[in-house]
Amino acid sequence: RRMLADPKAEALTLNFAGQWLQLRNMNTVRPGDPFSLTFNDTLRHDLKRETELLFESLVREDRSVVDLLNANYTFLNERVAQHYGIPNVKGMHFRRVALPDDSPRRGILGHASILTITSHAIRTSPVFRGKWILNTVLGTPPPEPPANVPALVDKKTQGRTLSVRERMAQHRANPVCAACHALIDPTGFALENFDAIGRWRTVDESYNKIDATGVLPDGSKFDGVVELRAVLTKNPAPFVNTMTEKLLTYALGRGVEYYDMAAVRKIARDAAPGGYRFQRIVQGVVESAPFMMRS
Secondary structure, eight states: OHHHHSGGGHHIIIIIIHHHSOGGGGGTOOOOTTGGGTOOHHHHHHHHHHHHHHHHHHHHHTOBTTHHHHOSEEEEOHHHHHHHTOOSOOSSSOEEEEOOTTOTTSSGGGOHHHHHHTSOSSSOOHHHHHHHIIIIISOOOOOOOOTTOOOOOOOEETTEEOOHHHHHHHHTTSHHHHHHHHHHHHHHHTTTTBOTTSOBOSBOTTOOBOOOEEEOTTSOEEESHHHHHHHHHHSOHHHHHHHHHHHHHHHHTSOOOGGGHHHHHHHHHHHGGGTSBHHHHHHHHHHSHHHHTOO
16 A cells, blocks of 8 residues: 555556556557648647546545546646647646546546557547457457458448448458457447547548447447446446456466456455455455465
8 A cells, every 4th residue: 555655656557557558559659641630749648648647546546446437537738628629728737627427538438548549540440449448348358350351441332431330331241250340349339439539520531420329249239438338337347357357467477367367356356345446456466366476
């Protein structure tokens, strides 16, 4: 507890969160036209910093780890606020800003850092975003794609460019692709209202209206990021188990094996009565048998 209260605990944010959430990829991402006109190194740094500050607040204030998905606040400066279209934030210093219940910016699913690293250079990618949610949030990574998967066809139909959803539907017509994409695509489509650098939109690059509806494998339906967030936080156990597993991996310095999963489940189960507070999970990790008995 003393170590977590020390300023040096910032390393947990920079290293663990940077690795788990893939924030380190923000250092090398290069959006193409027309997004490159808006995206520069200063914005890159500020978008990454917003997510780091949210994670750091969970550590410092010992908040529930579920707040990472559903926090009713974020950290903004004027540049990030303008990027999001949020008014009345002035100056280059970051400050905590409260968010309404229906804000699409609540939690990391609304952070432009995450939305940028899960996009192609010139367009969004429901596949990248869906795969990121399956890996990072739900801990159910999809199978690797087969070799020689064809790219999406950017052809026009009846004088217009097909939407990403329509092109993905054509892609899923291949039975080899259909099974995996049925798992990956729905959560990715929920984030389609965000463009390739995380700005809100109602139409895509070709002026097709955004369709952000989807159905999870358990039958839960949603329309957009707000409803997806509600579905994911209604039963937070998968996310908490995933986060606990990643934290144990970070603590051990090795991959988690099947025989470690009993410890992962125990840590999450013991943290449940207190609302899955971050420091309780850290304490569970350092008291666990895999950590105490590591060689």
